[in-house]
Amino acid sequence: MQKALIGKKIGMTQIFDEKGKVVPVTVVEAGPCVVSQVKTVETDGYAAIQMGYGDVKPKHVTKPLQGHFKKADVAPKRVLKEFRFDDCAAYELGQVIKADVFETGDKVDVTGKSKGKGYAGVIKRWNFARLKESHGTGPNARHGGSMGACSSPSRVWKGKKMAGHLGAEKVTVQNLAVVKIDAEDNLIAIKGAIPGANGGYVVIKDSVKA
Template sequence: MQKAIIGKKIGMTQIFDEKGRVVPVTVVEAGPCVVTQKKTVENDGYDAVQVGFGDQKPQRVSKPLTGHFKKGDVAPKKTLKEFRFSDCGAYNVGDLIKADVFANGDKVDVTGTSKGKGYAGVIKRWNFQRLKETHGSGPVARHGGSNGACSSPSRVWKGLKMAGHLGAEKVTVQNLAVVKVDAENNLIAVKGAIPGPNGGTVVLRDSVKA
């Protein structure tokens, strides 16, 4: 059965494995999540499961969403995500998905929103090298240099790497190992770093490369 869960990044720490080696891990508060809706080919054109995470105050929920949650007889949730499982029939509206859906040694892909860095130049954003600081290349050695040719094609190519907004985008880190699962406290320790700040929402799902 395909598995996925929504969680909140708590932060990084380190634990020791059975051989006494230090393992850097990121702790994720994973669930409990509730299935808020099932989509089918007959009604929606595709099979999917909608999952909610994090309790929300009823007065902060819009009227359409309030009706949506009432229809599924579930409490309002802050975050809703949709998963296209191949076996959606294994899930029903109201089912709880807890941290123990994953086990030690599982491989997961973790998706989150990276930290926003604001406006950044090409060196910080794209790892460009500096220009020469002599022979008239100034006054700024950190700018992007030439943006393209002159008469042909007489424009800047789409997708050219330039200065601009850095971070605050969807990032997926693949094939991370689940080191420890604490089902009682809804915690999952994943080896290595994952995207986003502490407190950010992340999604753990089965690794496509496992």
């Protein structure tokens, strides 16, 4: 059965494996999540399940969502995510999914929102090299250089790498290993780093490359 969880990034630490080697891990508070909707081809045109994570007061939820949760007989949740599994019928409305749905050694993909860096130049944003710092290049060696030919096409091509907003976008890190699971506290230790700042919401899914 395909698996997924919504969680919150707690932070990074390190643990020791059975050989005594240090393993850097990111701790995620994964779940408990509740199935708030089961979509079918007959009613919605496609099969999917919707999960909710994080309790929130009803007054902080819009009225349409209040009705949505009331129909599902589920307490209001802060985060909703939809997953298209091959076998969505394996899940039931109101089913609670906890961290123990994954096992130690599983390979997972983690999706989150990367840290926002604000407006960044081409060196920080695209790893451009600096210009020459002598022979009349100019007062600034961290410019992007030529943007293209002048007479043809007489414009900057769409998609040209330039300075701009860096970060604060959806990022997925693939094929990470689950190192340890604390089912009692719904904690999952994942080897390596995952996107986003501490306290940010992430989605953990079965790895597509495993």
